[in-house]
Amino acid sequence: MWFMGFSKANCQNCYACVRACPVHAIKVKNEQAQIIKERCIVCGRCFKVCPQNAKSIKSEKEMVKHYLRGRQKVVASVAPSFAAILGEHSNKLPTALKLLGFDYVEEAISTVHPIIEEYEKYANKPGDDTYITSFCPSVNNIIQKYYPDLAKNIIPVVSPSTFNGRVLKNKYGKETRVVFIGPCLGKKNDGHNEESIDLVLTFEELEKWLKEENIELKDLKEEPFSCSSKQLRLLPTIGGLTNSIEAKNPRKSIIRVDGIKDCMQVLDVVKKGQFKNTLIEMSSCRHSCIGGSGMPEDGVNCYERRENLKKYAKSCCENSDKKDEIVENEFLNIAFDKEFLSKEVLLNQPNSEQLREILNNMGKYEKSDELNCKSCGYHTCREKGIAVYNNMAEINMCLPFMREKAEDLSNVIFDMTPNIIAIIDKELDFVQLNPSAEQFFKTSRQNIKGIPVEMFLEEEDFKKVKDTKKNIFKQRKSIKQNDATIIQSIIWLEKNQVILWIADDITKNEELQEKLQKMKIDAIDMAQKVINKQMTVAQEIASLLGETTAETKVTLTQLKNLILEDEVSM
Known part of the structure; x- marks a missing residue:
């Protein structure tokens, strides 16, 4: 099961996660960041650096609730780093977890002794071999996937959480559900590969769950965990694992490394064979588990968390070592071995x-x-x-x-547009002209740079736009110096603190309009003259037509009378 990714709505294509990922396990497709699970080491760095908080984690909280409502017993296995975030309220955590519905609450470190003893054996092995601790699942992942030749160097034992899960299944019954609660996203992936852990919650998820249920630790009664030794309670810190081993004079030198980059640098050296006869304690998170990827974002830094852990460890009861020994002896026959195999991930290589x-x-x-x-x-x-x-x-x-x-495209537009464009600073001095503006002002951009705008244009409009932040669009203006008429827009660019001046020279259009207007007037005058002349001609024609018509009438009348007279005489 895969459980982590990025929210599509929030991903802003900033590539912060790509830059942060130490193994390039994030691909960008259609401008969306996606985790490549086969390459991912589950270190959580991509989530920490995301400026948009675009992380999307599939929580198992609802499945835990489902288990709690069922008939099977559910036990919470809690990582020792809980005290780093809870501080003075640490002893109230068992009460809170039982209020959530857990039947049993146990500490994962209560059964860690057999694993540490196995580490001590490797620390005292003769020879030049170098061994690496197996506590951190992200370190195990990076070795198995990107340093597969060093997988044999990992001490072949399970993590304390996995071993504790096996112990709890044995103690409360195989049907019991074990929920591990810890500081690490890597445990989610690691836990699902082990039969001893059913579900995994981070401390961040637990904190949100408690808030949803309105459970305030300060209001609860204390119900301390079975006390462990002060040394064991410091396991989540740098050196917490190997300090006690070193005190027993091991044959091998001990190196403590925290942070993925430093881990990879050390692994590069180990790969070259430069470290010999060495035991290396590795943690992928800076400051080890108290800086884990599943810790709540509460504004508390790792140094404060370390102090919280130290205070809690100091407050533990004095007879804790004896209690731990009893637990260890009771479950001594449970297997804790594990083989770490290569999971090498190779890229296709282009020619x-x-x-x-x-x-x-x-x-x-x-x-x-x-x-x-x-x-x-x-x-x-x-x-x-x-x-x-x-x-x-x-x-x-x-x-x-x-x-x-983008700059090339902008420059092409700036240089090729027929619009007259100028950039003017907040002091109202010219900064830049495009070629059309150079032609309009009959100067070059080099010569006009730093020249006040009032030398060429009316300053009042520019000052008004700068002061009021109200832009002017498509304003008709006459430029006396150029004997020109323009349509101008004056735009204040707040982010750049400059004014963008865009203008269209309509002088020729104006001249054409005047010429057309004159032609229209001349045409009207000419038409009027023609009309007047036609009226005169019409009148003259009418007069002539009137005279000839009268004469014709007289002639025809006389002809008619003559014909009538001839008919009568006959």
Whole structure:
């Protein structure tokens, strides 16, 4: 079962998680970060650095509640780092867990003695072999997946939580449900690979659950755990595991390492064979388990947590060692061995031609183009190219390339647009002109830089926009100096603290409009003259037509009378 990922709604394509992941177990697909579970070592660093808190963890709290409602017994196995976050209220945790419904509450370190004794055996083994502790699941993952040749160096015993689960199953019955509660996301993955642990909750999940149920530790009665030794209670801190071993004069030198980067540096050295006759205590989290990936984000730093743990350890009862010994003897025959096998994860390797094509697509044509800036999360551009080849990364993750591409596009628009554009600073001095503006003002951008805007334009409009932050759009303005008419927009850019001036020169349009207007007036005058002339001609024609019509009438009348007279005489 896989339980962690990133929320699609919150992921902002910042690549912080990619940069933080020490093993490149995060791919970006369709501008969305995704965890590659086969490569993931479950260190939780990606979640800690995410500025949008986009982590999405599948909690098993509801399944725990389901178990608590059932007929089977449910026991809580609590990691010793609980005291680091609870401080003075540490002894009230068992009461709180029983209020949630747990039948039994046990400490995981109550059965840790057999494992530490096995570590002591390896610490006292003769020879030059180097051994690595197996407490931290993320360290085990990184060795098995990325240093598989060193898997044989891991001491072949289970983690204390797994062994405690086996003990609890034996003590309360195989059907009993064991819920481990601890500081580590890695335990979620580790626990599901072991039959002795049924479910895993982090302290962060437990804290939220207690708040949901309105359970306040300060209001509860104390019900202390069975006391363990002061030394065992410091197991969650750096050196907590090996301090007691070192005090017994082991044959091997002891190295304590915390933090993934430091762990990987030491593993690189071990791989080269430079460390010999050494026992290495490793923890993937800085400050070991008190800085675990499953700790609540309560604003308490690791130094405060360490002090809380030390105070609680000091307050433990004096006869704790005897009680621990009784528990150990009671379950001495339970197996704690484990074989750590290789889980090596290999990437497909592009040939030189394929890699060159990918690099070219990222704008890397020459060796000098390969900046190796690490902004994408990969150490080199070629490493990023291999990730692209394996569908783990996208071309546009190269920030210098995308910036250059965006700037090129912006410059093309700025230089090629027919609009007149100028950038003016808050002192109302020119900063930059585009070519159209250079042509309009009949000057160059170099010569106009730093020149007050009032030398070319009316300052009042610019001052008003800067002071009021109210932009002016499509304002018609006459520029006397250029004998021009423009339509201007004046825009205040708050983030950049500059003014953007955009204008269209409509002088020619104005002249054309005046010419067209004159032509219209001339046409009207000409039409009027033609009309007047036509009226005169019409009147003259009408007069002539009137005279000829009268004459015609007289003539026809006379002709008619003559014809009538001829008919009568006949």
